[in-house]
Amino acid sequence: MAVTRADVARLAGTSPALVSYVLNGGPRQVAPATRVRIEAAIAELGYRPNVSARSLRTNRGHALGMVIPDAANPFFAELSAVIEAAAFERGYPLFVGNAAGDEEREQAYVRTFIDRRVEGLLAISSSWGAGIADACEEAGMVLVALDRVIDPARCAHVLCDSVAGARTAVDHLIGHGHRDIACLSGPHVSTAEDRVRGYREALAAAGLPEGPTVRTDFGGAAGYRALPELLTGPRRPTAVFVTSDLQAMGMLRAAYDAGLRVPEDLAVVAFDGTEYARYTRPGLTTVVQPTRRMGELAVEMLLKQIAGGTPQPGVVLLEAELATRGSCGCPDDFFVASEGGAF
Known part of the structure; x- marks a missing residue:
């Protein structure tokens, strides 16, 4: 015989309605001790909700x-x-x-x-x-x-908070002594717009002029292709704030192919905080989103x-939060957690 919600309620010493609230996440809160009893009863009886019946209702x-x-x-x-x-x-x-x-x-x-x-x-x-x-x-x-x-x-x-995160990134570059900072933006979406806004606010607060800003897609190929345009102009930037990790990874490769040293010739700070950012060479300094x-x-x-x-x-x-690595000039300590420890 199939286990019912009423069976769970009897074993937990509560009502079927409270069992329903636990299973469905509401609409009412269930006391922690009661929730523990209900979850234990569900596990002991092997109860599984009738999804088909619920879908029909x-x-x-x-x-x-x-x-x-x-x-x-x-x-x-x-x-x-x-x-x-x-x-x-x-x-x-x-x-x-x-x-x-x-x-x-x-x-x-x-x-x-x-x-x-x-x-x-x-x-x-x-x-x-x-x-x-x-x-x-x-x-x-x-x-x-x-x-x-x-x-x-x-x-x-x-x-x-992309605006605040971008300000932190650019402030960090300014702290490394950079005065000519470019920006590689993403497409016309709110995320990219907010990061460009944070870039501009940080420069304005420091009394620095805006550097060249290039808008492109968020992909790695776009980041690779954007580097020559960012470096064109009377004052070549010494640092770039990039609005996504993937763009920045493409830019790191472009800098290498152009014979530029990162961070000595061009410092790079990005935004996203993806797992892959730690594996570039040098490691990519990036604003880590609370994913x-x-x-x-x-x-x-x-x-x-x-x-x-x-x-x-x-x-x-x-x-x-800002994760600092070698691409901005910070120490580039690299380790990988593994079953055998770090290396």
Whole structure:
């Protein structure tokens, strides 16, 4: 005979409603001690919720959807992995759609998730922006935005404070004595715009002129191709603030091919804090986004709304930290944690 929610409640000494709240993440809070008893009863009895029955009641599939701009970008890959793990721990499979920087493809994935009636959507907009909020609102689907602004008046956002992070990065270059600092920006998305703004604010606060700013894609090839343009002009920059790790990795290769020494001839500081940044030579100094906190918080906010919580539109800003390595002139201590220790 199949184990029921009532069986779990009897073993835990509580009500079936509280068992439901634990399984669904709400809509009411459950006391920690009660939650422990319920989770122990679930494990002891081997109880599994009837997802098919729940889907029929709610007219939605028991799954979450996520749209990302570029699956090849390490930052989006790492953030997706965090979100997938957080969703899985809470009993939700996650379906990911890769927009590949194409607005039509992004729209197609959003409509597909709506048609398949996933319970909620997490979105990092490639270019469609507020159109995602329009589509979700029309379909009655819960939406949480990450990394890039969609529509703070209509949905919750979880973002890294890119302005403050960029200021920290440029201040660090100024602290190394640089006075001619260029900027390699990303495309016209809120993330790139905020990082350029932070770059400009740091220079203005230090009484320094803006250096050349080049706008391109976030990819490595774009970073490689951008270096000659950044170095053109009457005052060649001695340092560059780059708005993504992947761009900066391409630029490091371009500098090597051009016979430039990093950081002696050109210092480089980037933004994202991906795992791969530590493996460049020299190691890439970068602003580290709180990827784990960002992903887990976004999932928590989405599931609270799915469970009947009140939507809270607006923006939650999370603080970033600067990881210093050799590309800016700091010590380049390299180690890899492994089963046998560090080397």
